[in-house]
Amino acid sequence: MKQKVLLGLSGGVDSAIAGYFLKKQGYDVTCCFMRNWDSIANNDIKGNPTLTGSKCSQELDYDDAKKTADELGLPLLRKDFIEEYWKEVFSMFIDTYKKGYTPDPDVFCNKYIKFGHFYDYAKSLGFDTIAMGHYAKRIDENGEAHLYKAFDLNKDQSYFLGQISEEQLSHALFPLSDITKPEVRKIASGLNLSVAKKKDSTGVCFIGERNFKSFLENYLPSKPGQIVDLATNKVIEQHDGILYYTVGQHKGMNIGGIKGRSCAPFFVVGKNVEKNILYVAQEENNSFRFSSRCLIDHFNWIGNDLPSSDYQCNCKFRYRGKDMPVILHLMSKDSAYLTYQDYSYIAKGQIACLYQGNRLVGSGIIEETYDRNYQKIPY
């Protein structure tokens, strides 16, 4: 009997080709369009370019999903998780911002919505498994599911799956695990799919591309304050809200040339939420951007091979960041230290994803950073 699969169909080209592959491989495929964001209900007004159009972007994506499903000859369901997304993903996103950290909502959208509620929904309808158009790979070893980077290392999206459990992974399929993005486009063109040339979506998933600052202003009112250069401790500019900036950023601060200083750009190295101060440092000759250790919590290990002692692996501190060698030192079931040599601009709130070769072994949320002497960095 054919395995019944519920595929998340977004209206983009990736999940479309995922559906094509599943069907070709002999699965009994049903598509499902998920809707997790409602601009009106969620008070997403300011800077929202889609409100003035006759249809909001989520509805346009649904139209594309419908067309795609028809073109592939697959049935399409539609399911809202708007309330769940707000409660379990978005409120955490806002709370993280309020701490001055930089959250990564898509990671938790995967953990709670796509591989959580969506799977429960599929199960309730009698499906055996779910499938997604992520560029990631699942390999079952010793009877358990392990997560690997996709064959297309340029598109690899395993980073966004770092917080899912082995159990969640074990009932998910990734049909795009061994294909490159250019090949996906080519196949879509060959099939004459209407989304074959649709531009890749970027931006927070379900919220979409737009001016991020004005989006945030809907939920985090602007609160102007000072920008302080850590090298001199002097105020060099004004900011219009400390929460809108992220560590490692250098644009959008309006810091021009300063008399008597070099011409190197300034970067955000930290912030003080209570004092509403944004700390910056000039690129050259500053040690403020470095850390040598960080504390991660929400620790998640994917598999039953959790190491008992210090463990060498690589870490991505940001999506599309480089894999950097680190030593993992577990502190509790939920937290760990990562120790390394002088990495710059590590933003608290981001996900640290641990890799052993191409296998994503675990992840955690960056909670604190420490200097060379393992003293906590106060900003």
Place this chain on the structure above:
RNA sequence: UGGGGUAUAGCCAAGCGGUAAGGCAUCAGACUUUGACUCUGAUAUGCGGUGGUUCGAAUCCACCUACCCCAG
């Protein structure tokens, strides 16, 4: 109202008689399922103002204006 100095794009800043470097910022693209980073491109018919010298002036001269420093 004595002496000295400086005025070049939003900000730093080169230029020293031959037709406005560069950086930062900003904007636009590219890249990107986070905000970023990165990459590419754009940005002074104009050099505080008015005259003058010269074939030719941001560059030399005169005066004016603004700011800075030192004296009083």
